[in-house]
Amino acid sequence: MSTVWLVVLVVGGATVAFKATGPVLLGGRTLPPAIAEVVALLAPVLLAALVVTQAVGGDDDLVLDARLAGVGAGAVAIAARAPLPAVVVVAAAATALARLFT
Amino acid sequence: MSSFVSRYRDGARAASAVAATVWFFGASFGLVARAAGMGVLAPLVMSATTFAGSAQFAVTSILGAGGGGAAAIAAAVLLNARYAPISISVAPLFRGRLPRRLLESQLIVDESWALASRGGGRFDRRILLGAGLLLYVSWVSGTAVGVLAGDALGDPKDLGLDGAFPALFLALLAPQLRAPRAAAAAALGAVIALALIPVTPAGTPIVAASAACLLGLRRRL
Numbered sequence: 001m002s003t004v005w006l007v008v009l010v011v012g013g014a015t016v017a018f019k020a021t022g023p024v025l026l027g028g029r030t031l032p033p034a035i036a037e038v039v040a041l042l043a044p045v046l047l048a049a050l051v052v053t054q055a056v057g058g059d060d061d062l063v064l065d066a067r068l069a070g071v072g073a074g075a076v077a078i079a080a081r082a083p084l085p086a087v088v089v090v091a092a093a094a095t096a097l098a099r100l101f102t
Numbered sequence: 103m104s105s106f107v108s109r110y111r112d113g114a115r116a117a118s119a120v121a122a123t124v125w126f127f128g129a130s131f132g133l134v135a136r137a138a139g140m141g142v143l144a145p146l147v148m149s150a151t152t153f154a155g156s157a158q159f160a161v162t163s164i165l166g167a168g169g170g171g172a173a174a175i176a177a178a179v180l181l182n183a184r185y186a187p188i189s190i191s192v193a194p195l196f197r198g199r200l201p202r203r204l205l206e207s208q209l210i211v212d213e214s215w216a217l218a219s220r221g222g223g224r225f226d227r228r229i230l231l232g233a234g235l236l237l238y239v240s241w242v243s244g245t246a247v248g249v250l251a252g253d254a255l256g257d258p259k260d261l262g263l264d265g266a267f268p269a270l271f272l273a274l275l276a277p278q279l280r281a282p283r284a285a286a287a288a289a290l291g292a293v294i295a296l297a298l299i300p301v302t303p304a305g306t307p308i309v310a311a312s313a314a315c316l317l318g319l320r321r322r323l
Contacts, residue, residue, distance in 0.1 A: 003171040007161055008144045011178040012151030016208060018185035022193030023207035024200060031194070034319065040223025041315035042191040044284040045291035046184065047216060047275040049311035052295040055268035057307070059163075061300050070265020071272060078273050085119035087273045088266045092123070095265025 066102060070095030117233035120213050123266050124155075124237050125244040126258040131158050132248020133255070138166030142249050149245040153211055153238060157181040160304065180305035187312045188215055195227040209234025211241075216271055221278040283317060290314035 031039060055071045056062050073094030077087045128149060135145035140162065152158055157178035164174040189210055196203045209231050218230035248255070258264065279285040291314035298307040 004140050004144050004165065007165065007171050007174045007178075008140075008148045008151075010175050011157060011161060011182070012148060014175075014179045015152045015154055015157065015182045015185065018182050019189050019210045020204050020207045021186045022189035022191065023196035023203040023210075026190065026193035027196035027200075027203040028194065028198075036223065038315050038318035039191050041284060041287040041318045042187055042312060043219045043221070043223065043225075044275060044278045044288035045312055045314045046188060046191075046308065047219070047271050047278070048288035048292040049295040049308045050212060050216070050271040051268050051275060052292045053299065053304075053307055054264075054271065056296070057299050057304065060303060062296075066262070067265040067268060070262055071268045074266075074269025074272055077269075078276050084116035084270070084273055088119045088123065088270055091269030092262040092266040095262030096260065097262070098265075099259065099262065 066095045066098035069098035117214075117217055117229075117236050120217070120233070120270060121236050121240040123258075123263050124213065125240040126255070126261065126263055127155055128241040128244020129248035129252055129255050130244075130258045131155065131162065132245040132250075133252025134159070134166070135162045135245075136249045136252065138162040140165065145245055145249050146242070149242045152178070152182070153208065153241055154182050154185070155241075156304070177303065177305070180303055180309075183305060184308045184312070185210065187309070187315075188212075191215075191223070192218070192225050192230060195225055195230060206231060209238060211237055213237055213267075213270070216274040219274060219278070221284070222281065283320075287314045287317045290317065 030036075051071070055067050056064060070091040074087050074091035077090045082090065131149065132145050135148070135158070136142065140148075145158075148158055148161070160177045160181055161174045164170070164177060189207060192210065192215065196206055211234060214230055214234035214237055215225075217233045218225045218227070220226055275288060279288060291311040294311040294314060295307040298310055302310070
């Protein structure tokens with residue numbers, strides 16, 4: 001098997017397994033209250049980590065670039081209670097503009 | 103009933119803006135995967151099974167630079183390890199027989215999961231699966247166009263689409279920050295991720311940040 005196919009199949013298999021972890025092992029069950037309290041915080045924690053890594057993450061270092069302008073403009077739109085699609089469009093436009101002028 | 107329908111419509115509307123962005127990135131993945139020597143079929147199979155942008159781009163950049171299969175696998179597996187905690191957070195939404203739970207779980211992706219999040223640990227099953235399906239079709243069809251005709255589309259970065267994702271996640275995080283404990287956990291998670299980005303391989307910061315949810319073990323905060 002070629003390297004490309006080996007990578008595609010191993011990564012695909014591993015990702016399918018990661019995504020199936022909760023639904024297959026715990027699916028439909030009600031978690032004990034203490035665990036549920038912890039799991040309930042996964043959403044804000046992982047969302048915050050995604051914001052950070054997508055805004056300033058690079059291959060293996062912090063990268064400050066036009067994405068910051070996008071997040072900043074997005075934050076203003078969020079504070080102004082803009083609907084979600086508008087936030088996405090404003091952020092993309094600000095990022096593109098900042099990239100054009102830097 | 104009407105509020106349920108309007109909420110569902112809001113979800114679909116939000117998902118369609120995100121789907122367009124995801125489609126462009128799928129096309130861009132197809133283009134760079136082909137340029138990295140992955141051929142036509144392998145990138146398509148990868149989009150259909152892995153369905154996670156950052157890991158797939160990492161693979162193309164490592165293989166394209168002659169980095170070897172083991173390095174590509176390690177990076178992608180590390181990047182996608184976050185889907186273990188993410189899938190645990192939505193586990194109660196998945197019912198029925200095992201094959202069905204397995205199949206539906208593959209519609210979990212950062213964006214569908216984030217759109218479905220309602221705060222306080224609650225998630226909307228219809229939005230998770232509806233948005234997930236839409237994004238899956240966008241990602242795979244984008245990849246197909248990218249491997250075949252990607253040159254004609256240009257770079258999604260010129261459209262600023264890479265800056266749209268962090269803003270999207272911020273918009274979905276903001277309403278959850280009203281609960282003091284969620285705000286504290288989110289801040290801790292962000293600090294952990296920020297501190298680890300310069301010193302660990304990509305993927306590790308997000309997985310390590312999930313430890314911040316252990317704040318849930320404290321009775322008061």
